[in-house]
Amino acid sequence: MIEALWDGLVLVFSWPAIGYMSIGVLFGLFMGFTPGIGGPVTLALVLPFSFSLDEVSAVAFLLGTHSVVVTGGSVSAILFGVPGAGPNAATIIDGFPLAQRGEAGRAIGAALTASALGGLFGTVVLACIIPVLRPVVLVFGPPEFFMLAILGVVFLATLSGDEPLKGVIAGLLGLMISLIGEELIVGTKRYTFDLVYLWDGIKLVPAVIGLFAIAEMVDLLVKGGSIAKPEKQAALSSPWTGMVDVFKHWGLFVRSCILGVIIGIIPGLGGDVACFLAYGQAAQTAKKGEVEYGKGNIGGVIAPEAANNAKEGGALVPTIAFGIPGSGSMAILLGALLIVGITPGAALLNEKLDITFAMVWTLAIANLGGAAIMMLMAKRLAKITFLEGSVLAPIIISVCFIGAYMTTNSMGDIIVAIVLGVIGYEMKRLNFSRAALLLGLVLGRIVEQNLFLSIRIFGADFIYRPIAMVLVVLSVLVMGWSFLKPVLQRRNEKHAG
């Protein structure tokens, strides 16, 4: 085992593998930074170049590209409120307000550190649980998915601070939007108005681009000035402060990583859920006196970034062990592995353990390398937020439309972005939580689908399955706590007074 670990490291650092990995990392960062181009598209683009490579080079090239896409995407999420890739959507909620406060450097530093260390965390877990993979994956079924999503919905109430009713309204609006499209169970088309575009529902990326990027740019143009107030430029925050923040929020970081890994290991929930659950969890456990979530709390950047990269380590697990991809990108990777002659399954864990560890090492090194590259550029990039809005906004809005259009190459994407842009702007003005709407949008379908499956398979008793039951108790506790907390705080204040 130790020997395979070492052999794997040697393989990754041997020429030409390390060269391919570097190309992959640079390309992945660039594609991630470009809005709307997510992991699967990036991998699909580089896939043909891997066919002629040897096993190790191909693995280093593809995994290197794949593992940094979201790292690059977090930077555009924070600076402009545009998600570079789908999973960066949750990072915007607090990342962009931080940039507005002139703390873009700090937010980028925190995001990069959290994603790099989160990636490492996921990798270590992956290496540790390789022997007991199968039972872990098979423990989660529709009842468990359903309860995980319910736990996410419960977090809704905590996302809007002192006005919980507004949070619930925004969340329900999100749930309603999630119902648009053809549902999976009997194929009924809901709220589609005979438009083929709407059959597939409202996609996350154009929705987020509208809700955040477009809404913020409109706001910027209305108010004038720059994203961050110029007087803050003197105290331009350093990415290294953000790095320190991650260590200050160590508990939050580890919890988010664990959530990410679990969701990565179990195929069927999708990557976006990991980030939003982690975000909800962060808001839920916020301490008194912290900056409100949604208004620029550094924890709101750390949690989703950590969870996302930790998840990718986890997602590799079912891919290499069963050949069941844990995410969209993993499905492409799987095809590439087969073509260069690596067949997932028992053989990879026994005879070719060095290749498996080469994958693990690639994940770790690419994560660190990608973050380091962006870290060096962060301070310069952060200066963009001090540009005059009348110069910056037109550029960003055009990039937004390109990013939205990339989702399905259809005008429908642009219309969705504009409509949600209007909704997002009004929500911002009236102080409704856009994060709650997004959470509703991401979780709505999952709740419905898995509730239906659970009842069809197990009847109403599905709730008594052990893990589902634990999640029920957890949800009740979280809900109870979010109502009790303000009461207790008030009483404490009275006592103190």
Added chain:
Amino acid sequence: MKRFSLVLVSILIAGGINLGSQTPALSQDAAAFYKGKTVTFIVPYSAGGGYDFYARFMAPHLEKHTGCTIVIKNKPGGGGVVGANVVYRAKPDGRTIGILNMTGAIPAQIAGAKGIDFDLTKFNWMARLNDEPQVFVVGAKSKYNSWNDILQSKETIKLSSTGTVGSTYLDLLVLKLVFDIKTFDIITGFSGTSDADLSVIRGELEGTASSVSSKIKKIEEGDFKPLLIIADEKVKGLENVPLIYDFPMSAEGKKIADTYIGMMAVARAMMMTPGVPADRVAFMREAFKKTLTDADLVQKAEKMDRPVAWMDGEKVLKFIERSFTEAPPLFVNELKQIMK
């Protein structure tokens, strides 16, 4: 090092050039027309999916055989309907080609589903990419060991399926209709075949069905017991598994089986806009033939569990027409129910 720089160079020039045209003198006009032109290859599904993979996999070979540059464009939506509409309505100059999942498109057109602007019988069919024999499986620990066990069962058999428009559901529905099985309880709503598979592996549900290529690995590793193949000839690697026609069925049942197997025979195929000049159609068909019969390409595809089995475009059209003329009323009504 040499290969390294080669890849670097090819990344830099972004896969756009043609490595010398090897076009035969099939049709001088068509060859001259395509030389140096761009051809849009519409993939009606998202980047990174199976169809997208096939398109990107074939593109360099098509470029080599035609002298044109292939640009792949993803047009997902409506389960392939959006992209197919785009190919159908494109300018009929032969510069738009597409790939389609026929097991979704044929039933949709039979049922007269909404949103369809195309007529499958009017496309210029280029070639078949592959057929998709289907297999019915149960979990490794299931008490059912043969298709007869299933037919004779008095208990409800719970089966996992994707949405009602997916081929998993169609497989199970066809089996139910062909053998008039009353005990099937088809549980729809899984996001994809791998989620439906996992439900059976976890032991929550008894069995499922889908293409052999998506099941073969799990059968080999002992997660599934294959009980029946929905095809008219034996499948490599599963020679011991009986075929659907090995069991008694009613006359109407046989018609349904025939229709469905006809659709599966042309499961994935490539097409061109109606009304393209005949010489360009013939030229492109030839390019697809050379691409899909290239031994190296076929072998590489097999290795990835992405089978390739070329069939000529004119024959593809025959299969499509047959499924429209032969579909019995019972089947058509069921499809209308699903596609409403």
